[in-house]
Amino acid sequence: MRMRAVLAASAAVAALLLTAPQSQAAAGRDRPARCAEKALTIRAKAVTGHPTVLRTSVTNRGTRACAVDRVPTVTFGDLDGIALPVPEGGAGGYRLAAGGTAYADVRTIADPADPEARRVVGVGVAASAAHGGRSFTAGRLGTGRRVLVWEPVTTWWQRSAEAADRAIGLG
Numbered sequence: 001m002r003m004r005a006v007l008a009a010s011a012a013v014a015a016l017l018l019t020a021p022q023s024q025a026a027a028g029r030d031r032p033a034r035c036a037e038k039a040l041t042i043r044a045k046a047v048t049g050h051p052t053v054l055r056t057s058v059t060n061r062g063t064r065a066c067a068v069d070r071v072p073t074v075t076f077g078d079l080d081g082i083a084l085p086v087p088e089g090g091a092g093g094y095r096l097a098a099g100g101t102a103y104a105d106v107r108t109i110a111d112p113a114d115p116e117a118r119r120v121v122g123v124g125v126a127a128s129a130a131h132g133g134r135s136f137t138a139g140r141l142g143t144g145r146r147v148l149v150w151e152p153v154t155t156w157w158q159r160s161a162e163a164a165d166r167a168i169g170l171g
Contacts, residue, residue: 031067031093031095032064032065032066032067032095032096033064033066033067034066034067034068034093034128034130035060035062035066035067035068035096035127035128036062036066037126037127037128037131037132039060039061039062039066040058040059040060040061040068040127040131041058041059041061042056042057042058042125042126042127042133042134043056043057043058043059044056044057044106044123044125044134044136044141045140045141045142046141046142046143047105047165047170050170051112051142051143051144052107052108052109052110052112052143052148053105053106053107053108053168053170054074054105054106054108054123054141054143055103055104055105055106055161055164055165056072056074056103056104056105056106056125056154057101057102057103057104057161058072058096058101058102058127058157059099059100059101060096060097060098060099060100060101061099062098063098064098065095065096065097065098065100066095066096067093067094067095067096068093068094068096068102068127068128068157069092069093069094069127069128069129070085070091070092070093070094070156070157071085071104071154071155071156071157072104072106072125072126072127072154072157073124073125073126073127073128073129073131073133074106074123074124074125074152074154075123075124075133076108076118076120076123076124076147076149076152077120077121077122077123077147077149078120079118079120079149083106083108083152083153083154084151084152084153084154085153085154085155085156086153086154086155086167086168087156094156094157096157102157102158102159103157103158103159103160103161103163103164104154104155104156104157104158104164105154105155105164105165105167105168105170106123106152106153106154106155106168107152107153107154107168107169108123108143108147108148108149108150108152109148109149109150109151109152110150110151111150112148114150116150117148117149117150118148118149118150119146119147119148119149120138120146120147120149121137121138121145121146121147122135122136122137122138122141122147123135123136123138123141123147124136153168155167155168
C-alpha cells in the first residue's frame with residue numbers, strides 16, 4: 001500500500017465525516033441519530049470464487065432507524081490506513097432501518113501476483129469511523145492463512161449483496 005497516500009486519504013475522510021454539514025449526514029429532515037455500536041452486528045466473508053473481495057455487512061438490531069457512515073471503515077492487520085471509498089466522496093451518512101442490513105464489498109488487492117502485496121492475518125471492519133468495529137482473521141474470512149493487501153478499496157453501503165458486488169465490478 002502506498003502508506004502516505006492512504007494515511008492522507010484516511011485523514012481527509014475522517015475530517016470530512018467530522019465536518020460534513022448536517023444536511024449531508026443523512027437524507028431528509030427526520031435524520032436518524034447515529035447508530036450505537038452495541039446495536040449493530042458486523043459480518044465479513046470472502047466472496048465465493050473471489051478471495052480478494054470481502055463482503056461486509058452491518059445489521060441494525062435496534063428498534064429505530066439510525067445512521068452509520070456512508071462507507072465502512074476497513075483496516076488491515078498492523079498496516080496503517082484504510083480501504084478507500086469507490087466512488088470517492090464517501091463522506092456523509094447511510095440510513096439503516098430498524099432490523100435492516102446494508103452491504104459493502106472490499107477489494108483487498110487488484111492483482112494477487114503483485115510483488116508489492118502485503119500479507120496480514122486479519123481485517124477490521126467498523127460501520128462508522130468512531131466505532132471500534134470487529135476483527136476477522138484470514139481463516140474466518142475464508143482467504144487462507146493471510147489476506148493479501150495492496151491499495152484496497154471499498155464500496156459505499158448498498159441495499160443488497162448483489163448491489164455491492166456490482167459496485168465493486170463483480171457479476
